[in-house]
Amino acid sequence: MADSAGTTLMDLITADPTTASTASASNSAPSSAAAAPATQPTALGKPAGEKKSKRASLMQIQNDTISAAKAALNPVRTNIMPQKQKKKPVSYSQLARSIHELAATSDQKRSQRQLVHHVFPKLAVYNSVDPSLAPSLLMLNQQCEDRSVLRYVYYYLARILSDTGTQGLSTGGGIPTPNWDALADIDAVGGVTRADVVPRIVEQLTAEAKNADVEFHARRLQSLKALTYAPSTNSEVLSRLYEIVFGILEKVGDAPHKRKKGIIGSKGGDRESIIRSNLQYAALSALRRLPLDPGNPAFLHRAVQGISFADPVAVRHGLEIVSELAAKDPYAVAMALGKHVQPGGALLDVLHLHDVLARVSLARLCHTISRARVLDDRPDIRSQFNSVLYQLLLDPSERVCFEAILCVLGKYDNTERTEERAAGWYRLTREILKLPEVLGKEGSKDKSQKNKRPQPLIKLVMRRLESSFRSFSRPVLHAAARVVHEMGKSRAAAFALGLQDVDEGVPVNTFAEAAELHDSDESAHPESIRRTSSISNGTGGRDTIASLLASLMEVVRTTVACECVYVRAMVIKALIWMQSPIDSFDELESIIASELSDPAWPAALLNDILLTLHARFKASPDMAVTLLEIARIFATKVPGKVDADVLQLLWKTCLVGAGPDGKHKALEAVTIVLDLPPPQPGSMLGLTSVDRVSASDPKSALALQRLVQAAVWFLGENANYAASEYAWESATPPGTALMMLDADKMVAAASSRNPTLAGALTRLQRCAFSGSWEIRIIAAQALTTMAIRSGEPFRLQIYEFLHALAQGGLQSQFSDMHLSNGEDQGASGTGLGVLLSPMIRVLDEMYRAQDDLIKEIRNHDNAKKEWSDDELKKLYETHERLLDLVSLFCYVPRAKYLPLGPISCLASCVWGVPLGGNPFNVSFLDPKGLGHGMVQRILSLSEGIALRVKTIRDILCAKLVDVYRTRHNISVSTGLSDPAVATGISDLVYESKPAPAEPDTLDDDLVNAWAANLGDDGLWGNNAPAMNRVNEFLAGAGTDAPEVDDEHIISRPSVSYDDMWAKTLLESSELEEDDARSLGSSSPDSTGSVETSISSHFGGMSYPSLFSSKPTTYGASQTMEKEPANRGGPSIYESLVSPIREETSSYSSPGMQRFESFENPLAGRGSQSFGSQDDEQVSSGNMRFGTALYDFTAGGEDELNLTAGEEVEIEYEVDGWFYVKKKRPGRDGKMAGLVPVLYVDQS
């Protein structure tokens, strides 16, 4: 491919076409050998070694240039293109030399022909022009008369001006050229740089652009044009341009120019007016390329003048400038336009101008002015512009009509506010188009009579869109779908704001009639859009908005059959936006399901649709469940193509946004994927059924597996949030469950108490049995998370389940769910025994400690013993130790979490001043005596006054006894009635921070507020790529080049899903702040669904893109004072980096190692940091490794020497090069750099 590129472009610079391919293919002539590979960079799929040849070719060009320059200095008067050379490609030096020489003989016809037919066209192939050619070009410019030569000269002068010169990169494309300036610097002969020639070029072009000689007319226009190519950073050229442009307009702009109908753009007219019109055109074209000057009245004045020029292109430029200025200063523009907008004015002439872009600019201009708030006191002006805008809805060009629709809808750029969009929908559905009288008068034809009847905008628009959807042109279909998409956005905004009268069952003609009644003030107040809406006495048989929309959507749906996948994508986006929360989405669901079965969909487009779902959710949070259902189709149908990050983000936001009522359904929608039967490889049955996963090839099967893992993890993380069940808020005392050890009773109690959590539990239990090995692990992790976070009886239920799972034997009970996956599940029945034991151990410890505490309490109570300082201290230490242990498995709010059960809070409060920041926040503390005790304790600590231990102990015992008695239903009141204590509390409480406000009532509001602000409150960490993608998408931004290779899921750049959470949510300081502010019991930020150490830990393991990045944020915050992690020994991550790798041998050893460190939680505190054990290795979750196949010698500064056999880490790939890191520095001391892809064997 690369070679043929060389062939074709070389053809061009080969004088004799017929032999071109052979000549360049064989490269027979050594002198020109280098030119052929020089063309390769424009070709695609260039080979790895190409960089070399490019360099070589640049060297060749350099040599050529130098020799050309030498030749120019010592002109040899020979024909440089002799006949015999015709069969060889012409080298750059030959071209350059011939320009120098032909410039000297430019008066000869032969030279001119040579230039026009051979030299200049061939030179065009190179992507920049050597500044050393400029003197010859300027010479030609002055001496040559030939028009064709001159046209090329202006072309090349413009290109020299436009070249930024820094990298020799220009907009030209073609064969790459060296950096001429750098070349000139090293050129001993005395090269010419841009800096040398640009002033001369500018000087000459300026002189020509000011030349008013009629004979010079055409050249004047071209030199002005060439001047505009100077980069806008060149202020000197800019000021000259302004001077020239305004100078010309000064002379020709003010002349009587009232054009007559039919004259626009047509030939004829007197010589003088044509010259004036040409100059007007040239000046406005140049003005269009100059930076806008919003404050400058002259600028505005000239642009407004341009609207009534005779040249249609000039009119377009004038309108474009004015419309851009209007966005900045609508008032000034409206005033300057003055009479132009009135009947017979220039703006109305534009309606009939045969220039689509001019009318597009007109629509934008009208929109800007008619919506400008600064013109609130000039409703007449606004309505005039509004009326022109509405007339553009009838424009024959789709481009113009659609622009007008978008303007009506309130879409201008991507920065509109919801209110504007909502008002746009309101306008579209309520306003009437009435053609102004002047148009009606023009003819008495029936047509104009018919048009004169006022028409509801919505009807016009619907009719137009429906006819566009019948078009065969793909751009038209795409644009029409995009318009519907924008309509959906405005409609959603209107619904979201709850605009009055969005009732779509009202016949649209009603508004038309109503509008006629209000004829006098019709459209006098474009913003007072609700005036006609009160009348809704419509009868049947007439169009309602709903019926119009329904028929439009029918046509839109049929467009899904379009062959072009981009059109289909736009249609689906439109359907998603037009879907309202109340509609049934069955149809949309089946459309999407059948669409996704088409393998032609590129991954980028599918992810774009996922982002649309996200945007749709933001606009209507109440659609969370529907959207999740749709997202689920993506997950099951095209698991290999969707971006798991975006999907996760969608899950998460939808879950949060679903609100208290929808949380259960939302969780179901995400995790229903776990219930689906596993894919049958090769089976094409049920492709369109949404309840069947399709993963027909190994790649998507793998992706599906990963997605299921993600769903399991998600379930574990979020089940407690979705179920609003937290151990630290549990209403059930911890002992209750211990007392009903009968498993059946327990399950019954659990599901009656919280069906959501019970459902999630069942699902996870099944996954722990029947999934693949990876899924079983994650299911077990998820169960542990739930056990730790849930109150009883769930914890006990999971505890028992884990026990059974670890020891086997329980399987028979679940055998009906057990689907063998053909794996030998080992003696334990699940193969998870090793993994489970630490999880069970932590629960064991918690239960044991709870038992001990209760025992202690009883002992103290029975013996009427006071709690000694040491005993309390021991209690506190146990609390802390368990807390640390628990935190290894999942995130819990340390300030609230009580591993010893609610009773233990006392101990921890008394001893744990730093425990949770604000000790007032323990809401279930009996304020009667305990509050005082705590306060005393804190006070005495902080003031260094000896603690009145006695008092505290009394209170403590009282509380402990109280707990005990309550539990046993012993109604003995032992409340403290010490008035001193009571008053003391209130004093202290009021002095200190305000007590927490009733946490339970905050829940829903907070959740919603949080969900609403997801995008901009920083909670989401701006560095999260998925979020960035969403935000970029929502902002409509991005001209970034598309990624062509985004099909490679595994090599996708790492994603810091947990960074996103860890950074914003997990830092204890923030949590404490939250606690202090008492963000409520179920506030999602404290508990919702936070990345845990387990998941980040697992990130290294099997989610290359999901969680793989750096769990260190969390780990670090947890392990700051801990011993340094054990850095020796084999890294558990390294062996698990690739999910595809054979797991059989590695899975037990990392497990073992991990659990060994668990054995001794106190001594092995370092084990805590396994989340951050080895930052580099963890973070390299996506790192690929490779071995050098051959020796490679670095050819450039950024390249790296390689010795065959050397092992490297591959950081990323770019254009056929790997950026790799060596294990140890090479002989040159370099560690990292670029090497060709083909030199490395990826392992």
Next chain:
Amino acid sequence: MILAVLFANSEGNILIERFHGVPAEERLHWRSFLVKLGADNLKGVKNEELLVACHKSVYIVYTVLGDVSIYVVGKDEYDELALSEVIFVITSAVKDVCGKPPTERVFLDKYGRICLCLDEIVWKGYLENTEKDRIRRLTRMKPPTEF
């Protein structure tokens, strides 16, 4: 803004390209994206039948003319329909220069003139001249409206 105009031959080699406002490091991606798009979709497409694609908020309209495929990339006011106008102007100009839908050979023979036409059609990221006659006059160093 018209971000790019590209001409490629049937094998996907780029013959002419004009970028405006596209950072140098993104151009390679655009090239490969567009050529891949053409390779995937342009087989069997009739001369001048317009195809469409979009990436983020950037639109792409492309077509085939003889042996040459033409891609136009734009954003903002240059949406798929405006780009259709642009590509129409370009194809008419190329046909005008080459006399018919060009073979690659003919296209390369007229390479210089096509570059000049393009210079009159797309000027610093904006569409300039649209009329065939006018473009022809301007590439021959004559004023836009003859007197």
